[in-house]
Amino acid sequence: MRTEWMNTQAAPEPATLNGQGGMSRRGFLKATGAVGGGLVLGFFVPGAGRVALAQPDKPVSAPNAFLRIAPDNTVTVSINRLEFGQGVHTSLPMLIAEELDADWTAMQATLAPAGSAYKDPAFGMQMTGGSNSVKNSFVQYREIGARARAMLVAAAAQQWHVTPDQCRTDKGMVYGPGDRKASYGELAESAMKLPVPGKVSLKDPRDFRIIGKPTPRLDAREKSSGKQQFGIDANVPGMKVAVVARPPVFGARIAKFDAMKARAIKGVVDVLEVPTDRGGTGIAVIADGYWPAKQGREALGLEWDTSSVEKVSSDKQFATYRELAKKPGIVARDADISRLARAPKKITAEFEFPYLAHAPMEPLNCVVDLKADSCTVWAGSQFQTVDQGAIAKTAGLKPEQVTLNTMMAGGGFGRRAVPTSDYIVEAVNVAKAYHATGKAGPVKLIWSREDDIKGGYYRPAHVHRAEIGLDAKGNILAWNHTIVGQSILTGTPFEPFMVKNGVDATMVEGMGEPYEVPLRLSVHNAKANVPVLWWRSVGSTHTAFVMETLIDEAAQIANVDPVAYRKKLIGDKHPRHLAALDLAVVQSGYGKISLPKGRAWGVALHESFQSVVAYVVEASIEKGVPKLHKVTAAVHCNQAVNPLSIEAQVQGAALMALGTTLPGAAITLKDGVVQQQNFSDYTVARMPDMPQIAVHIVPSGDAPTGMGEPGLPPLAPAFANAVAKLSGKRLRKLPFELNAGTKTA
Template sequence: MKFDWIDRAAVARSAGAGLSRRGFLKAGAAATGGLVLGFTLPGANRFANAADAKVYAPNAFLRIAPDNSVTVIVNRLEFGQGVHTSLPMLIAEELDADWSQMRGELAPAGDVYKDPAFGIQITGGSGSIARGFTQYREIGARARAMLVAAAAEQWKVDPSKLTTSKGMVLGPNGLKASYGSLADAAMKQPVPATVVLKDAKAFRYIGKPMRRIDARAKSSGHQQFGIDFKPENALTVVIARPPVFGAKVAKFDAAAARAVKGVVEVLEVELDRGARGVAVFATGYWPAKQGREALQAEWDSSAVAKVDSARQLEEYRQLAKAPGGSVARAADVSKLASAAHKISAVYEFPYLAHAPMEPLNCVVDLKDDACTIWAGTQFQTVDQQVAAGLLGFKPEQVTINTMMAGGGFGRRAVPASDWMGDTVRIAKAWRAAGKSGPVKVVWSREDDIRGGYYRPAYVHRADIGLDAKGQIVAWDHKVVGQSIMAGTLFEPMMVKNGVDGTTIEGMGEPYAVPMNLSVHGVTQNVPVLWWRSVGSTHTAFVMETLIDEAAHAAKLDPVAYRKGLMGEKHARHRAALDLAVAKSGYGTRKLPKGRAWGVAVHESFGTVVAYVVEASVVEGVPKLHRAVAGVHCNQPVNPLSIEAQVQGAALMGLGMTLPGAAITLKDGVVEQQNFGDYVVARHHEMPQVEVHIVPSNEPPTGIGEPGLPPLAPAFANAVFRLTGKRLRKLPFDLATA
């Protein structure tokens, strides 16, 4: 889908700014009084074409209330990754706040909350801390300076004589005042043009393990998620969607659905990707679901392609062998023919569903000239513009309230805004039918698994030549699959010469290998999207199993072989790998009988994660027992969050290896429906995961996704040592290896 209605110039103007000017604003006090401070840090924005910062009002990032509570407005979606704690930590550090008084609040859609690197409000690319590190610290530092200035004015003393600690300004002769008591006066102070941020040696919160602000609410069941929210008088809607993407409803029994107690209305509606379905409006989810079942809908799929996974896989295999494709990286492969040793491999990867624990949901309240939305979205700016475009509104007429979400892994950040767009379409149809009031669309687990926007299916073909000493002298590589970015607003910056950058990210690096890399992009009637760690979900597996295979052919230790190919250039990779090796006991500790080591290292989103794993094979089934991670994410902000993210990513990476972890289609219809036939890793499959962080004071990099990519290849490499079989596809299948 082309985003022709998105005003890219407007996006650029609103986001574009240079680091030379940081825009701050001082807005009016909240209803309870206090200091309200907002801030935009423009940054290296790829959309930007303006040189000056733009100040936005009346949005704000920080509120200090008279009761001394400090509320931080979090400009990201919190869906389990911990930004509701880590971003407030950054402000608390420079503010010298009392941690017990810190609060978090999710930001609505708004210009001031746009990601400084992308120019849109987004939670993705493991960038929340990486791109908020300076931004949020400077908010805290400026607020602290204004509080000190207010106290100095009241006490008639030089500000340099004052200090701050745990939410208090301290002065000579025992003078002290709480931030809450100074907040109103601080509002009247000028915002400092510059501030000096703390040296890492002075950090009190950053780098220290901090318990999550939202832990009690979530563990006690008090936290409200998007799926829990329902305004007064709202109707619940479930949608009968066509089983083939883009198909249309041919006939349905609306009377039978309306006969179900609690069903209020049944309407044929437009849906994402040109499809047409049926919306069932009811007083609750259960009657809406029963009403949908009573529809007995029939579908017309004559105008759309019907993907068949078996046929598609064979087509991909043939394309991987065929010449041509778009060249991503050129290298001389003439030495392949005369190489002393050759590796030829074909890798296969299926479609993957995101399958978050909280299925998709959205509430829309549409009025004549305004639209209010409640949703756990990763993509506020794009969703706001999609909604406005569908309604013929200006973006400022659409209010998006960001709700807590129970997972997402990319599924809540769709350039086409399918799930939110469908809810807006339904609200529009509801109004057109002469009705009013909010509507809440809820997806079932089956809707979620079969609803599309999957990690694409891919086939890789590699031909590698090694010399007599085991060094790689030629590497010819082709990737076949759909582009995630084609047809989206990201296409201009992410698709170059026909190559989607996400398709090949992670290929080659950090190894000095002469790789000739090409891509054969295909178009399929299956909607695709990024999935936790995006291209690295498949490229890391290919790279790290092939490098391991080359090390075996060279009769060299796989750790030493990797480090030799890295050279001294990739110090962070070496540090992460060395840490994982040291903490695991690799090379020094004897494993129990029937177990073997596996190693892999990969960089994604600026962070390097290395795994050393222990695995066995029991009755033909691979079993992962232990995974030791070495993580180089530069300055750690909250080590507890880092540990949790790597543990979760490791489990999700393990899930990719389990039989049944695949989305397949037959005659255009997704065959999987729920966790009974779409496998995700469960508690009993979780290995012991140990997370060790390389010390660093450099600005932090991402952590939400990088723990996933190297897990599966490390596991596969261990399985090879046990069985002698190289696993060439996910999920694992020893029978066909």
């Protein structure tokens, strides 16, 4: 596997930022409190109006907010996100280090706790999601570095009785006339006494020496050596461990259990009935460790009352969805489709996508230390602001009485960003029940792998139905399209901003563009007793597959090369798409080299989170099973902050996407019960499935766009398009069912 990147092209003049997108002096914090002294800086951009979710807020200050320069010259950066594999523990410090002119070898990072100072500058809440971490903090973190640098230079100039413009900085040092020099650590204390500049100029991208360079991760050594502490490793003195027996059908309630048998297990200290998500109840077994808690749960002899909750069965659900898809729904995008009925050629296609579990390698967990007037929590939270509020409400406290420590997390893919804060609320409820018995001390709630797979909040199941009319030459005349599925935003705080006229924006994202096609799009919002949530790349997990396989099929009907067909439909309105597609084609050798016998090319292109990824793949069918051999990826994410992180994200996203094509990659329900429970019956891609991947980055000096998720959507359709060439069948389902494919024209 390899990544290639290029130096950025000429970019606009350096920006002077002090208004929207910048920060005024009053938004900064200057405080002591760091051990051994030093310079501490931090700020919060209130809303900034760049995203629909941004809400007005007051600037706030907090001790030790973002940046600390210690006397020994180390620079510690507080990360306002969750680090769970995407690399922000390195990329965000790179932004500060660039403008600070820091010595990269002296950089350190730490995850910030929940706090108003750490809110996303665009969303107005502390969160990690939507591939927004680098994108939304690109200016924020650079300004912190630039202001700190200006204060250090001012301190040096004051000591040396020279003007600041007579000084320069490099690798953690300030240099002045007459061979004067001082380290940042030496200057930090005096810099603290100076006013924070209200206006700074940021570097021209052409002058970057850290941003854009492949940089090993700051947390790589700890993680590769096993020293890194994740949420599940948290160990607080006096802590007990809890597991919860949850209803087999979502929202059901406990009818009967045998607490005595569970208490008979050595190490079990309590057995308590607790509220669970969606109005259900369950049984918490609290013990001296995980194993006795788990054994105690197995001894409960549980009986459940499921009489008052809906019991979903996947077969019936898909049958209902297919019937709905034949009827017009709520119009999300309108177009004239009058030419559909008389089109000489047609494509009628029905697609099915199952529920998907997030299945991160680290199952959910949370430590709660609840006291009468405070609550301290340790968790790998993606939604610190939301979770802190939920903890406070559940515990009967004020948010300021809650300390939420952000722990490293072993993956998440959206599961740790739940508007209901389900697993954290459950943990607090367990702690409340435990303390109500007169006991004290922290409680650590751990989900097993089976709990995680069966525990809900899945990528929704969807059915798409497309009717496309083409002329004799294969040009698209009209396209009528219907999507059926559950809304993930209805009933959440995001509904007012992202559900318009009954259309959940995440359900239809990725439909249509960049192609100039007359698309009429409608949706049906289905209801089901299955909790659903965003899953890496959200709606694009299904819309990209539908769009890119149908465009490929149309190209086949037109008897036009699929790359040429796409480029014609894109036209000249989407240069970033064309740049990514062209780069993938050139680097793969598509159309220039001969593939081994039994292999075929597959192409797909998709934009999500404002980044474009194009794939050209090589695939075969071996003993009736599709096999992916080689992947060439081209990425247009504007300024590449850390090419190594982009490579890792594309590799991981491609493998995760490949997993969605494999047999068994589906969550199914029967009579309301999830049928899968572990990796033995819920398929995820493994190392032997990994193809050879080459990642190429389109050069750009524009501000970064998202990169954590965009590598996922186009992989499966590119693979499917290659399989269609080999088998003569168009695949309409994920995971792949080659025997159920539709013959191509």
